[in-house]
Amino acid sequence: MLGILAFDLLNYAVHRLMHSVELLWRVHEIHHSDRDFDVSTSARFHPIEVLITQAAKLLAVRLLAPSPLCVLVALLLSSAQNLFAHANGSLPPQFETWLRLFVITPDAHRLHHSSELSAQNKNFGQLFPWWDRLLGTWGSVNEETELETGVRGIPDGETLKLGYMLLRPFQRRS
């Protein structure tokens, strides 16, 4: 369990860095660019982000030396949670309120995908909501709120073009 907590804290830290370091945001914004928040969003990552996150995990394995079973369980939970958190549906409100005490729910992660910068800087957690709650980045979710998701400033239609999205991190910006 400690190893799973450590992996989740690492995911939180790397994700938070992606939002605070301009060069990292350039690759992470590809994940946020989806205007239709749904399970396909869970596969929308720039290859450079995948390399960075996998390198961080390998480094954690090298430094912490968790058991192979712990690594397997942590990676399986992480993959399953990636699909679940991007579901374009809401759970029954009372169940959702209870579940989000233990797990990042689709409503909680949808807030992170808001086009509003203040909401994007909330709910960085992947599996557990506890790091956000402990470190002051938890954002309350109101299932009544209609959220606009995506990244402002990306021209309409370009988010569906593979070449544009792969090259966007390298574009000159004013």
Ligand SMILES: [Zn+2]
């Ligand atoms: Zn993010």
Ligand SMILES: [Zn+2]
């Ligand atoms: Zn996401």
